[in-house]
Amino acid sequence: MDSAKQEKYKQEIADLKIRLEEAEQLIDAIKAGEVDAFAVNNDNKSEIFTLQSGDYAYRVLVENFSEGAINITDDGLIVYSNKYFHELLRSPYENTVGNSIYHFIHPNSINSFTALLTKALEGKSKGEINLKAGQKSIPVYVSLTSLYPNLPTIGIIVTDLSEKKNNEKILAAKNLELENINRELASFSYVASHDLKEPLRKIQAFSKRILDVEKFSAKTEDYFQRIISAAERMQNLIESLLQFSKANTTELTFEAYDLNKIVEEAKSYLHENIIETQAIIETEHLPVINVVPIQFTQFITNLLDNSMKYSRPQVQPHIKISSKLIDGKKIDHSLADKQKKYHQINISDNGIGFEKQYANKIFELFQRLHGMNEYSGTGIGLAICKKIASNHNGFIIAEGTLGKGSTFSIFIPHE
Amino acid sequence: MNKIFLIDDDEDDQLFFKDALELINPLLQCDTAGNGKIALEKLKNNDSLPDLIFLDLNMPVMNGFEFLTEIKNKNHFNKIPIGIFTTSNIIDDIERTKNLGAKFFFTKPSDFKVLCIKLRNLLKEDFTNEDFISIK
Structure with missing residues (x-):
């Protein structure tokens, strides 16, 4: 081999050694995790390779x-943005990275954001602010975390609250609509019941007057009595329906109220019934609890009325009210x-009681266990009691023994 | 007591009332008006004033509350004792009419005999004192 060729080969070996050294250095650096991308020069082209690793x-x-x-710096410079963020703000990537975050914050949130950023420098912070995309305000929830010492930036996760806020608006509007409908229904019920009762009053009044003024055969008198009874039943029905409607539509204002007073009020409403049935109503000393007084009085009145109505023939009604x-x-x-x-x-x-299988049925609207001729009643009273119990965040349970008596218990959460 | 004035838009109740008065004292005169406005007109146009006024609450054009308020300013009429004759038995109504100067609050009974008894007793009252009578 001549010396020129030898020189050429020596030079090639030296070049190859250098390239090998560089390659080995690169591999070591990659192994150590110091690089995740590199450029390779092929002829005149430069090719960039990024590493797929666990970070992928x-x-x-x-x-x-x-x-x-x-990712932003302490001063708010955006150094990284994912696709979702700049698309949310309708801003191209080039306009976002390298821009200040304050460019995208709505004027009304600048102070809040600055406060969050200051707090995040010590660790982390979270809060609701408004971003802006052109003229549009975008409500978002931001979570800021300082990435020191790994990176000299604050990382921020941004959650779009637009849909949630919109849903809240819709919910508020529906609630308002519901309140309006309730109010309309309450006034409709009042007027309807008032206007429905008036003709009934006349039917009763004039029928009774006819019986006063004229003497009729026993049969005719009986017919008139039936007219009067029918009108009375309808009056009771309207009254009960009105109460039921009230139980459903009245605003519930709770106050701490002495239940003993409520029992006294109920007894005064039922004064005539109590005298007529000679009922004995015994009350243990009852507590003061948070109730809607008008509704709870209705509740007790309905139950006492039932107890007197469904008493055993020839047996003096004995009603006990207790609490624990x-x-x-x-x-x-x-x-x-x-909990x-x-x-x-x-x-x-100590009335007629009822069979266990009907313990739930009796609370259903218009459900009765007896015929119109056996006992009067609309089938609404207990449905009202159930609704009132529910209005008080509680519930009612009925227990009965046929021929012996019944116990109705209301459970109200203790605050 | 010679003349009674009933202000009530319900014709059936007017009939009942007149029938009851007829039984209690056939010599009693009874004039009627269908609402507060007509009542004021009649009072102005009439030569003799009534001795007692029975006033319904729920009436069109001018209701019982409005009539009570109006008549306070009419010196010629505001000495006539006025009482309420209504289907209502609501405590708020009783209070309100009492404060507006009503002398009694009579809830209309549906039984004619009961109406006669209560009306007869009411007519025996002397309305010159300050007492307020509530009849249910």
């Missing part, structure tokens, strides 16, 4: 998820909250 999964996640993710505090765990009812304590108020009587 994070990259894909951040770039593709439906939340905004950005009980653990939710001990109550056998699907609505009983095991709560309840006030249990019992109204027990």
Whole structure:
């Protein structure tokens, strides 16, 4: 081999050694995680290779998820933005990275954001602010985290609240609509019941007057009595329906009220019935609890009225009202909250009772266990009681023994 | 007591009332008006004033509350004792009419015999004192 060729080969070997050294250095650097991309010069072209490693999964996640993710400096310069963020702000990538975050914050949120940023410098912060895209305000929830010492930036995750805010607006509007409808219904019910009762009053008044003024055969008198009874039944029905409507539409204002007073009020409403049936109503000393007084008085009145109505023939009605505090765990009812304590108020009587299988049925609207001729009643009273119990965040349970008596218990959560 | 004035838009109640008065004292005169406005007109145009006024609450054009308020300013008429004759038994109504100067609050009974008894007792009252009578 001549010396020129030898020189050429020596030079090639030296070049190759250098290239090999560089390659080995690169591989070491890659192994050590110091680089994740590199350029290779091929002829006159420069090719860039980025490394796919365990970080790949994070990259894909951040770039593709439906939340905004950005990195900013202490001064608010955006050094990184994922696709979602700049698309949310309708701003191209080039306009976003390298721009100040304040460019995208709505004037009304600048102070709040600055406060969040200051707090984040010590660790993290979260809050609601408004961003802006042109003239449009975008409500968002931001979560800021300082990435020191790994990176000299604050990372921010941005959640778009537009849909949530919109839903809240729709909900508020529907609530208002519902309140209006309720109010209309309440006034409609009042007027309807008032105007419906007036002709009934006349039917009764004039029928009775006819019987006063003229002497009729027993049969004709009987017919008139039936007219009068029918009118009375209808009056009671209208009255009950009005009460039921009130139980459903009245605004519930709770106050701490002495239940003993409520029982006294109920008894005064039922004064005539009590005298007529010679009923004895015994009340244990009852507590003061949070109730809607008008509704709770209706509740007690309905139950006392029932106890007197459904008394055993020739047996003086004896009604006992008592109360106790009980653990939710001990109550056998699907609505009983095991974590709560309840006030249990019992109204027990010695009346005709009922069969166990009907314990739930009796609370259904228009459900009765007896015919019109056996006992009067609209089938609405207990449905009203059930609604009132529910209005008080509680529930009612009925227990009865046919021929012996019944006990109705209301459970109201103890605050 | 010679003349009674009933202000009530309900013709059936007017009939009942007149029939009851007829039984209690056939010599009693009874004039009627269908609402507060007509009542004021009649009072102005009439030579003799009534001795007692029975006033319904729910009437068109001018209701009972409005009539009570109006008549306070009419010195010629505001000495005539006025009482309420209504289907209502609401405590708020009783209070309100009492404060507007009504002398009694009579809730209309549906039984004619009861109306006669209560009306007869009411007519025996002397309305010159300050007492307020509530009849249910």
